[in-house]
Amino acid sequence: MPPEAAKPALEQISYGLYVVGSKNGDEVNGMTANWLTQVSFEPRMVAVAVEAQSHTMANIRASRVFSVNVIAEEDTALIEKFVEPQRRAGNKLGGVAFRTGETGCPILEQATAWLECAVEQIVPAGDHELAIGRVVDGGAQREAEPLTLRAMGWSYGE
Numbered sequence: 001m002p003p004e005a006a007k008p009a010l011e012q013i014s015y016g017l018y019v020v021g022s023k024n025g026d027e028v029n030g031m032t033a034n035w036l037t038q039v040s041f042e043p044r045m046v047a048v049a050v051e052a053q054s055h056t057m058a059n060i061r062a063s064r065v066f067s068v069n070v071i072a073e074e075d076t077a078l079i080e081k082f083v084e085p086q087r088r089a090g091n092k093l094g095g096v097a098f099r100t101g102e103t104g105c106p107i108l109e110q111a112t113a114w115l116e117c118a119v120e121q122i123v124p125a126g127d128h129e130l131a132i133g134r135v136v137d138g139g140a141q142r143e144a145e146p147l148t149l150r151a152m153g154w155s156y157g158e
């Protein structure tokens, strides 16, 4: 198989678009992510594939927790803010309203819904690592359509 052959198929997989929150000690961070899914009913678990070299993955390895923020369709500026690497942007949460809950990871005020997860396993997956977390808390905070990768007109997967 030529390396590019599967690209159009991978681009047709549907995804949401989220801000994954993380922490390390007092430092909190957020990262735009779409490779995220529920993977178990009982216990409720979600998995997110995080770039192995990213600041977010370093935080998740250190703290063994992460949060998931569901972003509203109209909040495209918010999702853009969290695309920048932490090493370049510094504190991406500066000027963004958030609170912390059970895990200490950021829960954005603008999120339509949120989850907090305790990491059960970190599985190497090529240039990413799959962080599999048990849902320890979560809720919906306002009514709005969730943003999707397709609606944003972006792609991350080829």
Ligand SMILES: Cc1cc2nc3c(=O)[nH]c(=O)nc-3n(C[C@H](O)[C@H](O)[C@H](O)COP(=O)(O)O)c2cc1C
Pocket: 029, 030, 031, 032, 033, 034, 035, 036, 049, 050, 051, 054, 055, 056, 057, 082, 083, 084, 085, 086, 087, 128, 149, 154, 155, 156
């Ligand atoms: C549309 C889109 C989706 C993305 N999805 C993911 C993802 O699922 N996992 C990931 O590790 N990075 C993803 N990224 C890249 C991260 O957002 C980017 O590398 C970010 O700078 C990492 O932030 P950090 O340095 O704070 O960890 C995505 C980027 C875009 C534009």
